[in-house]
Amino acid sequence: MIQRHTVRLASRYTRAWSVRPTSPRPHGTFVRARRRTSAMATADRRVRVAVVGGGAAGLAAAKELRAEGHTPVVFEQGTHVGGVWVYDPRVESDDVTGTDPSRAKVHGSMYASLRTNLPREVMGYPSFPFTKVFAGDDRRFCGHGEVRAYLAAYAEHHTLTEHINTSTEVVKAEPIHGSSSEKDSAAEDSRWGPRWRVHTRRVGASPDSIQTDTFDAVVVCNGHYSEPRTPTYPGSDAWPGVQTHSHNYRTPDDTFAGKKIVVLGAMASGEDLSREIATVASEVVLAARGFDPTAEKNDFPIESYPANAKLKPGIVELIPESSGVKFEDGSVESGVDVILYATGYKYAFPFLDVESDEDENEIVSAEDNCVSPLYKHVFSPSLAPSLSFIGLPWKVVPFPQFEVQGRWIAKALSGSAELPGRDVMSKASEAFEKSLETRAVAKRHAHRMGEAQFEYNDELAHLCGSPPLGTWRAEMYRATGVRKRSEPRTYRDGPTPWSDADAREAARREASSCGFEVDPARDEVEVGVA
Ligand SMILES: Cc1cc2nc3c(=O)[nH]c(=O)nc-3n(C[C@H](O)[C@H](O)[C@H](O)COP(=O)(O)OP(=O)(O)OC[C@H]3O[C@@H](n4cnc5c(N)ncnc54)[C@H](O)[C@@H]3O)c2cc1C
Ligand SMILES: NC(=O)c1ccc[n+]([C@@H]2O[C@H](COP(=O)([O-])OP(=O)(O)OC[C@H]3O[C@@H](n4cnc5c(N)ncnc54)[C@H](OP(=O)(O)O)[C@@H]3O)[C@@H](O)[C@H]2O)c1
Numbered sequence: 001m002i003q004r005h006t007v008r009l010a011s012r013y014t015r016a017w018s019v020r021p022t023s024p025r026p027h028g029t030f031v032r033a034r035r036r037t038s039a040m041a042t043a044d045r046r047v048r049v050a051v052v053g054g055g056a057a058g059l060a061a062a063k064e065l066r067a068e069g070h071t072p073v074v075f076e077q078g079t080h081v082g083g084v085w086v087y088d089p090r091v092e093s094d095d096v097t098g099t100d101p102s103r104a105k106v107h108g109s110m111y112a113s114l115r116t117n118l119p120r121e122v123m124g125y126p127s128f129p130f131t132k133v134f135a136g137d138d139r140r141f142c143g144h145g146e147v148r149a150y151l152a153a154y155a156e157h158h159t160l161t162e163h164i165n166t167s168t169e170v171v172k173a174e175p176i177h178g179s180s181s182e183k184d185s186a187a188e189d190s191r192w193g194p195r196w197r198v199h200t201r202r203v204g205a206s207p208d209s210i211q212t213d214t215f216d217a218v219v220v221c222n223g224h225y226s227e228p229r230t231p232t233y234p235g236s237d238a239w240p241g242v243q244t245h246s247h248n249y250r251t252p253d254d255t256f257a258g259k260k261i262v263v264l265g266a267m268a269s270g271e272d273l274s275r276e277i278a279t280v281a282s283e284v285v286l287a288a289r290g291f292d293p294t295a296e297k298n299d300f301p302i303e304s305y306p307a308n309a310k311l312k313p314g315i316v317e318l319i320p321e322s323s324g325v326k327f328e329d330g331s332v333e334s335g336v337d338v339i340l341y342a343t344g345y346k347y348a349f350p351f352l353d354v355e356s357d358e359d360e361n362e363i364v365s366a367e368d369n370c371v372s373p374l375y376k377h378v379f380s381p382s383l384a385p386s387l388s389f390i391g392l393p394w395k396v397v398p399f400p401q402f403e404v405q406g407r408w409i410a411k412a413l414s415g416s417a418e419l420p421g422r423d424v425m426s427k428a429s430e431a432f433e434k435s436l437e438t439r440a441v442a443k444r445h446a447h448r449m450g451e452a453q454f455e456y457n458d459e460l461a462h463l464c465g466s467p468p469l470g471t472w473r474a475e476m477y478r479a480t481g482v483r484k485r486s487e488p489r490t491y492r493d494g495p496t497p498w499s500d501a502d503a504r505e506a507a508r509r510e511a512s513s514c515g516f517e518v519d520p521a522r523d524e525v526e527v528g529v530a
Contacts, residue, residue: 045415046070047216050198052170052351055083056151057221057391057402060125063158064406065219068414073215074160075200077107077169081155083223084109085148091248097341098228098245109225109247109345110144113276115492117141117268117484118397120150121503122476125399126469127516128154129507141492165200171210172199173218174353175383192413193217193386217386217413219406220349224392227348229369230341231264235318239339246342249273252280259337262287262325264315266300270342275489277340278306285325285333289314293329301488315339347371347392363387370436370446373429376460377447378405381425385412396453397477400469404460411464470510476503 046069051061054076065072080086088108095103116123119140124130135149155161175194189195196218199210228245236243242255246269261281263274266288278284284305291298291313302311313328322334347366363380364387365372371392373381380387388409390402411417419425436446449456458468476498483491496503 045413047413048073049217049219049413050075050173050196050215051219051221052173053083053221053223054081054164054166055221055223056399059151059155059160060402061219061221061390061406062160062163063127064403064410068410070410070413072163074164075168075170076164076166077203079166081164082148082151084225085144085151087144089250091250096244096248097230098247099230107226111249112251114144115141116147118480119476119496119503121507122397122473122480123399124507125154125403126510126514127403128157129511131504131507140496167203168200169203170198170351171201172353173351176214193383196386219409220389221391222349224347225345227346229344229346231343233315233318235320238320239318240320241323241336242338244338244340246273246340249340252277255338256281258282260335261338261340262333262336263340263342265342265344273340273342274309275305278309282308284309285312287312287315287327304489369444372433373426375425375429378408379419379425381422381429384419384425385409392447393449393453395448395450397473400473401453401457404457407464407466408460417464467513470506472506
């Protein structure tokens with residue numbers, strides 16, 4: 001079932017965009033004496049911003065907001081910062097397919113053996129190069145614990161801790177419509193979007209112990225790899241074997257040992273997990289839409305797998321009587337013990353107030369994994385700049401993009417980067433979605449970027465008046481992709497086309513060109529090749 005999330009739209013926000021504020025803002029400090037033209041930007045508005053989530057995106061948001069003079073208040077439901085990089089051995093044992101919305105939720109989706117699929121230098125934030133060893137794991141494609149330690153060090157390096165409230169869940173964030181008694185509040189709101197009432201709860205406290213606070217803006221950084229996207233098929237309900245989702249996979253334990261396993265989905269999780277499970281299972285069938293088992297060569301490198309693994313196309317039906325699985329090509333595998341759905345995740349914003357207004361306008365819907373309407377994957381056109389999102393794009397190098405998106409948001413909130421009018425942003429969002437249809441891109445791939453990420457990052461940097469990120473990252477990203485395809489089993493451990501020193505130097509040069517001081521002593525430790 002697709003989740004739809006909508007927050008109320010006040011139609012005046014869409015209509016009154018051209019009205020300019022004329023007096024101090026009641027809740028944020030807004031100091032501006034002269035009339036603006038579209039070419040001029042006010043850079044002196046300072047506001048208080050709620051950041052939902054203290055993962056890699058929330059940390060970048062806090063850093064960029066503070067750099068622009070705002071006051072970020074980060075709410076993180078976990079006990080530590082780092083989001084999915086904080087390995088959580090718990091699974092959602094009462095519903096391992098993740099289909100029951102009332103199940104006890106676990107945010108983490110990392111499995112014990114996970115290593116990065118990007119070199120650490122490429123992954124790192126521009127403002128804090130990932131060129132050092134932080135938790136004793138000196139592999140270039142390091143384990144999750146090393147990334148977690150890097151993120152903790154990022155928070156410390158940028159002195160973000162005082163802005164972070166851990167063990168605090170945002171249960172609801174709602175726009176405040178016309179609450180201000182200021183006579184020009186409508187004009188204020190039309191320029192900056194509404195203020196927000198944010199309801200939080202200490203994790204473990206009673207459900208009615210809700211704290212409420214108000215903010216000038218909300219930046220959503222809640223991640224999108226926690227809510228399983230699990231398909232159902234005819235026969236699913238009565239199927240006798242175990243059906244589980246990669247969100248709830250941690251180790252190749254007894255669930256898999258000696259058993260016959262079907263893994264559905266062959267992106268990063270499907271590939272890594274089927275390979276790991278094949279080391280303990282009796283047989284592994286990796287199924288994905290589009291695979292043609294009769295073709296001489298598939299894109300997928302099944303020849304690099306143990307001999308007990310084979311490819312199949314997508315699933316069409318489950319057959320309870322034989323514990324069977326029927327595939328798109330009509331073939332059937334019987335006696336299957338476990339189906340592991342490595343079918344990805346859904347965007348979900350359960351804390352955003354889910355109502356639609358009398359005009360049925362939707363502020364944010366996440367239908368078919370397309371968060372919409374959005375201006376450049378960041379701003380809700382009708383509430384910008386006071387509602388924004390960091391980290392929606394996928395198939396990207398996330399951390400550097402988080403900083404660029406965070407900076408754009410911070411500058412839009414201060415006025416130093418001016419957004420176009422709401423109607424222009426809405427039209428751009430519509431045009432983008434229309435272009436998906438024209439290009440025959442599935443709606444669920446709306447936020448997939450791949451190569452386009454580099455131009456996108458440059459565009460946002462330009463909108464912020466910042467220099468573009470270095471081209472070295474794109475080159476190393478591409479080189480890693482090539483190596484992953486040619487050496488799928490060993491690409492993380494082999495030599496890279498660049499030396500440690502080159503990679504460090506490139507990351508450092510980028511940091512300095514972006515205006516960040518890099519302490520060479522900090523980078524003394526060599527990143528090793530296992
Ligand atoms: C298995 C796996 C492997 C990956 N491997 C790589 C890799 O090798 N390299 C790479 O660059 N990226 C990788 N990624 C992508 C990874 O998601 C990003 O690197 C990045 O961590 C995303 O950060 P985020 O802050 O957007 O989301 P998250 O890390 O998910 O953080 C979101 C945070 O928001 C908090 N939160 C959510 N809702 C609320 C709420 N209501 N109230 C308070 N707090 C809330 C969560 O607790 C969490 O801490 C991987 C992802 C997965 C799932
Ligand atoms: N560091 C690592 O090595 C590592 C390991 C695992 C994951 N990750 C990261 O974690 C994130 C999530 O990766 P993921 O692999 O879990 O999810 P994903 O990238 O969304 O991939 C899910 C795959 O399942 C397919 N799928 C969905 N429904 C299907 C169905 N009914 N039948 C057949 N196929 C179906 C999807 O196809 P469609 O796109 O067509 O729907 C897609 O190919 C990514 O950022 C990834 O890089 C990294």
